[in-house]
């Protein structure tokens with residue numbers, strides 16, 4: 577595949593290295609300071625655009641690819657209020673748009689375990705649920721996209737929980753799941769789900785040891801998306 581990297585920071589660089597080691601070529605490495613390079617590219621030579629940039633840049637990057645008929649695999653977090661607009665454009669242009677808040681296979685297994693645990697906990701009383709995420713200090717958004725996906729998985733399966741809130745103290749909000757965000761270097765990404773009662777607590781944790789799992793997942797999805805159309809997600813890609 578010939579891959580265009582939209583965003584060439586920590587993730588873009590790792591994806592580039594890994595993609596080349598799998599025999600793919602890189603059509604371009606686009607950052608804020610060389611955006612004009614996009615005008616020199618021939619879209620018909622690009623098999624996929626992989627987008628890991630920043631919240632304010634994601635929508636324009638994704639639109640750029642969809643409008644040129646290039647399948648787009650996006651991992652940028654913190655812009656999802658505009659996802660419906662992107663989904664509409666994808667369908668209108670008969671394009672291919674893939675989004676995941678986390679491309680690691682381990683985290684996607686963790687998402688399933690989280691939903692299963694939430695269903696079990698919904699059958700009992702006395703436990704308070706919460707989410708904690710820990711990332712490096714350069715992260716621009718909070719809570720993490722992964723923490724939001726985890727919170728949605730809990731809320732969907734818990735009677736009486738209707739929303740989530742970014743928790744900065746001990747204050748509890750009725751019918752809301754608290755998410756705590758911590759920024760500690762060099763944490764690539766840790767997510768903890770807790771159910772606490774007076775008697776005990778239950779905790780499940782996913783800890784990324786590096787960014788390798790995110791990068792590999794994005795490449796595997798980019799290989800898989802070839803020839804596909806529509807709005808796609810990890811549920812389409814994974815068989816579990």
Ligand SMILES: NC(=O)C1=CN([C@@H]2O[C@H](COP(=O)(O)OP(=O)(O)OC[C@H]3O[C@@H](n4cnc5c(N)ncnc54)[C@H](OP(=O)(O)O)[C@@H]3O)[C@@H](O)[C@H]2O)C=CC1
Pocket residue numbers: 582583584585586587588606607608609611628629630631633637650651652653654676677678679680790
């Ligand atoms: N879904 C997943 O599995 C994962 C998602 N992420 C998400 O991916 C995103 C990127 O993460 P990461 O690589 O660590 O962040 P970095 O800050 O290291 O990289 C982001 C890059 O995007 C560049 N950029 C800024 N504006 C634009 C633009 N308009 N077009 C193209 N590139 C631009 C930045 O350039 P400059 O530095 O010059 O501003 C920077 O090089 C984040 O939103 C993060 O949350 C991260 C890991 C996994």
Ligand SMILES: O=C(O)C1=N[C@H](C(=O)O)C[C@H](O)C1
Pocket residue numbers: 653677678711715716719720721722723764765766
């Ligand atoms: O910014 C990061 O680094 C990460 N961002 C994603 C998120 O917001 O969930 C995924 C991963 O945890 C790393």
